[in-house]
Amino acid sequence: MHIIINAISANTGGIVTYTTNLIDYLSRAKIEATVYVPPGFTFVERSGASVKVVPVTKKFWGPVHRFLWEQITWRQIVKRSGADILFSSANYGVLFPPIPQVLLVQGEIYLNPLYRDKVLPKLSAIERLSAYLRRHLMLWSARRSRATIFPSQVALDAAADYWPELFDTASVNYLGVNPRFDADKGRRDWRADKKIRLLYVSVYYPHKDPVTLAEATYLLNLQGIKTEARITMEDEDFEAWDNAKKELKSLRDPKYKNCVKMGRIDHVSLSKALQEFDAFVFPSMAETFGFPMVEAMRAGVPLIVSDIPVHREICGDAALYFKLSDPKDLVRRIELLIDDPSLRKRLMDRAQSRVEGKFSWENHVTQIFALMHEIVEHPRHRILINALHARTGGGVTYLRNMLPLMSKDPRLSVHICLHEDQSNVLPTNLNNVTYHYQRYRRGFWRVLIREQIDLPNLAKRISADTIFSPANYGPFRAKNHVVMARNAVSVGFVERRPIRLAYWALLYAATFISFLSCRKAIAVSYYAERGMDKAFLGAFSKKLVVVPHGVEQIFQDPTEVKYRENFILAVSDIYVQKNFTTLIIAIASVAKRFPELKLKIAGRPIDDDYFSRLQYQIETLGLQNNIEFLGHVRPQKLKDLYMKCFLFVFPSTVETFGNPLVEAMACGAPIASSNTAAMPEVLGNAAYYFNPHSADDIASAIIYLLENEEARNELRHLSKQRATKFSWEFTKNNTVNVILNGE
Structure with missing residues (x-):
C-alpha cells in the first residue's frame, strides 16, 4: 500500500x-x-x-x-x-x-x-x-x-x-504522544528555587487566552508567592489577527515584565524543557484536542486547565480545572497545588496512567493504517442492519444475540440503523459497530415512510454493500437487500378486527414488495419457508434460505433443579395469535383438579385490546388467583422461571420459530406445546403436544404431565438434548454466508 x-x-x-x-x-x-x-x-x-x-x-x-x-x-x-x-x-x-x-x-x-x-x-x-x-x-x-x-x-x-x-x-481516534516525553528522573523539585514556574505551550490564536495566565501570575506575586510564567508565543503570532493588538499590548504591560516571559520553545527541546517547570497551565477557551496537555501529562507535570468539555474528555481526573477566563480562580487552583504535595502526586500518577491507556502514538497510527488497509487492500463487507422494527419479542432477542457476534466477524464492517428510543433494548456500546440513530417522533406510519427514504440514502452515504432487514420487509429501493421472514403473514387469518386485518394486509403487501426486490430472504424455519412459498404462490422459492435461531448462553445452564415450584409458565408478548384465550379456558378446567396451581405469563401486552379481553375473561372465570401477568422479564429472571416452573406451556397457533421454546429446552423445562406451525420442527420429541384450538385437549395435556412424574423427567432430559442443536454462533455463520455468498 x-x-x-x-x-x-x-x-x-x-x-x-x-x-x-x-x-x-x-x-x-x-x-x-x-x-x-x-x-x-x-x-x-x-x-x-x-x-x-x-x-x-x-x-x-x-x-x-x-x-x-x-x-x-x-x-x-x-x-x-x-x-x-x-x-x-x-x-x-x-x-x-x-x-x-x-x-x-x-x-x-x-x-x-x-x-x-x-x-x-x-x-x-x-x-x-x-x-x-x-x-x-x-x-x-x-x-x-x-x-x-x-x-x-x-x-x-x-x-x-x-x-x-x-x-x-x-x-x-485520540492522538498519541511521543515516548520521549516520558517523565525524567532528573526533573526539577517542586519550587526548587522558592519560585513556582508555570508553562503554557501554544502559538497564539484568539481563543488561547494567554492574558488570564499572565494576570494570575501577577496576582500570585502580589500575594507574596514568587511565580514566573513562560508563554511560548511570539509577537509575530499576533500580527496575523486584526484584533490581537489589544491582547499583545496587555501582555506587554509593565506589571508583567518581571513575572511573564514569552518566546517559543523548539519542539525537539520541549520534552527536556517540561522538566524545568512546576506546573503546566492551559487556559484555552476552545480546543479540538489540546496536544500540549497530553505531552505535559506524559512528562509528569501537574496540569491546571480551563474547565471546558474537551479538557474534561482528555484530562479526566488528571488535572485541576478553573473557571474559563477567571485569573482569580486559576490562582486558587495553583494555591491548592502549593499546599498539598499528595494532590500533586495524585495528579501526576493519574496523568501518566491516563496517557499510557488512552494516548499511545502506536495505537493512534495503528488504527489509522488499519483503516486505510481495510479501504485499499482488504475491504470488509459493509453491512447496514435495519433495526428500526426491533422493539419487543423475537426481534430484540435476535439482535441482542447476533450483533455481538457479527461485530467480531473479521469479514464484516457492521453498521446499524435504529431509532433513539431503542437504545435501552438493544446493545449500543459494541466495538466495531457504527450506530446511526434516527431522531424523530416515532409513529407507525412515520417509521415506515422514513425507512423507505432514510435507509437507502444512509446506505449510499456509507457505501454499504448490503442492507440486512431482520424483519419481513425493509426499504423497497435498497440495493443488495437481504430480508428475514420472521413473522408469518398467515396470522391475518386468525384476526377479525378491521384495523388489525388492515395491518396484516399491509404486512403482506410490504413483505411481497420486499421479497420482489431483495437478493435473498432468510426463513427462520422450514415452516416459515413453506408459509412464504404458499403465501406468494411459489414466486420466491429460489430466494428463500432457512437459518434457524439459536439459544442465548445465559439459558444454557447444566445445573439440575431438584425441586420445581407449583406454577405453569408461558412466555410470549401478548398478541391474538398467541392463543391465550384458549389457554385460559383450559386453565379453568385444570384449576378444578389443582386449585393451588398458578399460570404465570411473562411478556409485554403489545395488543392492548386483546390484553383487556384476557383480563375480563380471567375475571369472568374467577381465575384471578390462578393467573398472573408478569410483564416483561429480563433474561436472568426468565432463566430462573424456566428452571423452577413445574411445566412450560406454549399454546400459540401461528409461530415461525418460537425463541421461548429453545430457551425452555435449554433450561430443562418439561414442555407442553401446540402441535401446529413451527413447534414440532423446533421441539422434535422434546414436548408433549396438544391441539391449540381445543381447550379440552390443552387441559388434558397439562393434567397428564402434572400427574405423570416419569413423563416430566423424560421431557426434561429430551429438552436438554434437543437444545444443543441450536446455537447463535451457527445462526451468525449461516446468516453471514447468505449475506456474503447468497447461500
Missing part, C-alpha cells in the same frame, strides 16, 4: 508535532509513503527509509490561491502519484479526490460552540467570513472523504451539529 500525505500546513503548532511523529513512525514501520511538507520543515531522516519527504516550494498569495492550488494542481499530483490512498492530515482535503481519501480534522475550532459564542463575535468581519468559509470547507472535505477522523468526541459532536450525517463515516 502506497500512501500520499498532504502535510503542507505543517508550519507551526500541533500539526508540526504530528507530522514529525508520523514520518518517524512510517519510517520505522517500513510503510511506503510520500509526504508533502512546507519548505523549511525539518525531520530526522532514517537510512533506507521507505518515506519520501517532498517540500512544496510553491509560494501562495493567500488562502484562495492555496485552495485553488490544492483542488487543481495538488489533485493532479495525487492522481499521477500512483498512490493507493490519500491522507489529508490538516482539516481540509480534496473535494473531488481521484483516489480514496482519509481526512484528519486536527483543528475544528471554527465549528466549536464555545469559539462561536465567545471568540467569533470579537473578530473582524473578514475573520468571521474566513471562519465561515473554513468551517464549510472542512464539512465539504468530510463529505468527500471515505473516512474522517477526529481527535476527540467533543470535536466530532461539534462538527456533527452542523452536519449530523458525519456520524456515518467519522470516528474518534
